[in-house]
Amino acid sequence: MSPSPKLPEAAGPAGGPLAIICGGGAFPLAVAEAARRAGREVVLFPVRGFAGPEVEAWPHVWIHIGRFGQLTAEMRRRGCRDVVMIGNVLRPRIRDIRLDWATFWLLPSAFRMLRGGDDHLLTSLGRFFEEAGFRLLGAHEVAPEIxxxxxxxxxxxxxxxxxxxxxxxxxxxxxxxxxxxxxxxxxxxxxxxxxxxxxxxxxxxxxxxxxxxxxxxxxxxxxxxxxxxxxxxxxxxxxxxxxxxxxxxxxxxxxxxxxxxxxxxxxxxxxxxxxxxxxxxxxxxxxxxxxxxxxx
CATH class of the missing domain: 3.40.140.80 (LpxI C-terminal catalytic domain)
Structure with a gap:
């Protein structure tokens, strides 16, 4: 068997609970469990229509796609600065997006986000969070065992x-x-x-x-x-x-x-x-x- 490469250490906290924006599948809870084992509090932000009911066993706030202002306000209220996005989320149909006022002002940038591949979309979304003052982490930085x-x-x-x-x-x-x-x-x-x-x-x-x-x-x-x-x-x-x-x-x-x-x-x-x-x-x-x- 080939020697394993050195995998990253778990990312240290920047203060406050870890916010996990949850799509579907098993990965959001795997990351939440790893963070808890490392002594980190977590708050899950499951996306309606994608995340499953099992997230409700954790501290959580359900969110709608398009409510960026509501999401960031809830993360600040709960003291979160570090954010992980993990799980399956398909590109939404326009009629499924429920905008709040903060998201309305981001619409020109949001439309540009959607005109490109997945990498362009996700990197642009990450930039929104960073400009709002949050630190984006990869799931593997929080849970290198995955x-x-x-x-x-x-x-x-x-x-x-x-x-x-x-x-x-x-x-x-x-x-x-x-x-x-x-x-x-x-x-x-x-x-x-x-x-x-x-x-x-x-x-x-x-x-x-x-x-x-x-x-x-x-x-x-x-x-x-x-x-x-x-x-x-x-x-x-x-x-x-x-x-x-x-x-x-x-x-x-x-x-x-x-x-x-x-x-x-x-x-x-x-x-x-x-x-x-x-x-x-x-x-x-x-x-x-x-x-x-x-x-x-």
């Missing part, structure tokens, strides 16, 4: 053919990342068969499974690798690529041999369950250390 390390992470190891696919996949993502296209792709026998775009990883894997089912992919299973890594130049405080049990299940249905990630650049809320699912399916999960031999 970052996947280097080397073989389960019982199954990638073979030479899979390693060649991993190297090619990383090189392709180095080229497409600055174009804000996606964070993942599938490579089989040194051939890119699918790239992640707006549909996300799960639907990309479903597309690969369909290509196998209709005979467009003729290589026998298991064959091929899902490769995920952050985009080159990406602001890592936002939208780090993630893996979960559903990803493993999708890779298995697509007939892949395994999954490769950039070590220290991909997060998993439940790494133990993910690895157990991969072992049960006979898939490898492998962390490529940046700059390691064989990696681009």
């Amino acid at each position: 970052l996947l390390p280097a080397g073989r992470l389960g019982r199954v190891a990638p073979g030479a053919e899979a390693m060649a696919d991993i190297v090619l996949g990383c090189r392709v993502l180095d080229v497409t990342g600055p174009l804000d296209i996606g964070q993942g792709l599938v490579v089989m026998n040194k051939h890119v068969v699918a790239m992640e775009a707006a549909e996300g990883t799960d639907l990309m894997l479903a597309r690969v499974a369909e290509l196998r089912a209709n005979g467009r992919i003729k290589m026998p299973a298991p064959c091929g690798v899902l490769v995920k890594r952050p985009k080159a130049g990406q602001d890592r405080r936002f939208d780090l690529p993630s893996l979960g049990v559903r990803t493993v299940e999708g890779a298995a249905r697509a007939g892949l041999a395994g999954i490769a990630v950039e070590a220290g650049g991909v997060i998993a809320a439940e790494a133990g369950a993910l690895i157990a699912a991969a072992d049960a399916a006979g898939l490898f999960v492998y962390g490529v250390a940046p700059g390691a031999e064989g990696a681009p």
